[in-house]
Amino acid sequence: MTKGMRAQKDPTNRRTPHEAFTFYLQEHRLKITPQRRLILDIFLLEPGHVSSEELYAKVKRRDPSIGQATVYRTLKLLMGCGLADAVSFADGITRFEPHLGSEHHDHLICEACGRNIEILDPVIERRQEELAAKYGFRLERHKMDLYGVCPDCQKDKPS
Amino acid sequence: MTKGMRAQKDPTNRRTPHEAFTFYLQEHRLKITPQRRLILDIFLLEPGHVSSEELYAKVKRRDPSIGQATVYRTLKLLMGCGLADAVSFADGITRFEPHLGSEHHDHLICEACGRNIEILDPVIERRQEELAAKYGFRLERHKMDLYGVCPDCQKDKPS
DNA sequence: GTAGCTGCAAACGTTTTGCTGGTTG
DNA sequence: CAACCAGCAAAACGTTTGCAGCTAC
Numbered sequence: 001m002t003k004g005m006r007a008q009k010d011p012t013n014r015r016t017p018h019e020a021f022t023f024y025l026q027e028h029r030l031k032i033t034p035q036r037r038l039i040l041d042i043f044l045l046e047p048g049h050v051s052s053e054e055l056y057a058k059v060k061r062r063d064p065s066i067g068q069a070t071v072y073r074t075l076k077l078l079m080g081c082g083l084a085d086a087v088s089f090a091d092g093i094t095r096f097e098p099h100l101g102s103e104h105h106d107h108l109i110c111e112a113c114g115r116n117i118e119i120l121d122p123v124i125e126r127r128q129e130e131l132a133a134k135y136g137f138r139l140e141r142h143k144m145d146l147y148g149v150c151p152d153c154q155k156d157k158p159s
Numbered sequence: 160m161t162k163g164m165r166a167q168k169d170p171t172n173r174r175t176p177h178e179a180f181t182f183y184l185q186e187h188r189l190k191i192t193p194q195r196r197l198i199l200d201i202f203l204l205e206p207g208h209v210s211s212e213e214l215y216a217k218v219k220r221r222d223p224s225i226g227q228a229t230v231y232r233t234l235k236l237l238m239g240c241g242l243a244d245a246v247s248f249a250d251g252i253t254r255f256e257p258h259l260g261s262e263h264h265d266h267l268i269c270e271a272c273g274r275n276i277e278i279l280d281p282v283i284e285r286r287q288e289e290l291a292a293k294y295g296f297r298l299e300r301h302k303m304d305l306y307g308v309c310p311d312c313q314k315d316k317p318s
Numbered sequence: 319g320t321a322g323c324t325g326c327a328a329a330c331g332t333t334t335t336g337c338t339g340g341t342t343g
Numbered sequence: 344c345a346a347c348c349a350g351c352a353a354a355a356c357g358t359t360t361g362c363a364g365c366t367a368c
Binding site for chain 2: 086145
């Protein structure tokens with residue numbers, strides 16, 4: 001604890017998303033532009049998943065001059081620095097979700113209405129690690145989607 | 160083992176994939192064509208996952224007159240009768256894997272070499288059911304992919 | 319015979335890229 | 344002021360569809 005130690009927000013290497021993005025851009029000698037900042041801001045407000053198009057629409061509301069290509073390009077950057085994850089639900093559209101810190105979740109998706117619940121189960125998470133270890137894998141990440149029919153839709157059309 | 164008993168492959172209601180496909184087609188008043196049979200044959204030889212394009216290439220080797228569209232259309236049929244599953248790995252390409260009988264498995268994928276191990280863990284399978292039930296969902300199917308680095312690739316490039 | 323199929327090519331929707339002028343560091 | 348980026352439109356990508364002739368039933 002020397003007094004020369006500067007006040008840091010967080011003693012860990014954790015950064016805010018904006019800091020992480022800035023750091024990543026600087027590290028790669030890329031530029032911090034208003035567009036990139038705006039896209040990150042709006043992306044972070046997303047509770048769940050957005051397609052590039054949906055995000056583009058929201059971004060455009062705040063800055064109509066922005067182009068679709070910039071959204072795609074920025075999403076790639078966000079994935080590059082670990083702030084966004086791609087999730088694909090086999091409908092041909094890639095969706096993105098914010099990846100904050102070490103947060104992670106899986107999906108419980110209603111095949112009837114598209115309702116999408118984010119779940120996180122410690123039992124499964126741990127078992128996944130065990131499984132990977134059993135095969136000698138170093139587990140980096142995973143994806144689990146459960147598809148079914150939600151309670152509301154079961155009422156509408158019981159099987 | 161009475162001698163009158165005809166040699167049946169399996170006393171259960173299990174059918175060979177070809178029988179299942181034939182049944183499905185007849186049931187829906189669709190036609191059994193040489194193309195469909197050929198595509199199924201070649202698809203079933205796949206150990207892991209194929210993209211439509213890869214499958215098309217292999218099919219074309221045996222019948223150059225076949226069209227890409229027929230492969231897509233047949234894959235849809237195979238999914239319809241439960242003989243094929245779609246798996247998407249977020250690279251924009253839909254891959255398909257044979258779904259034989261009631262077999263099911265998840266994936267353990269090496270991000271370095273692409274090696275793909277099929278896994279099935281009862282602990283996880285059961286927990287998934289429990290989770291769905293907790294939210295009132297009727298679980299239809301699921302998809303779980305674990306991504307990491309396999310033992311061999313860890314040697315090549317330890318992190 | 320007729321419903322359904324095939325192959326082709328054109329259409330489709332999503333994502334990428336080439337370019338030119340503009341902005342960041 | 345050099346490298347990088349934005350917006351635009353065109354291209355590219357995987358996939359679907361319309362059609363005219365052909366095939367299974």
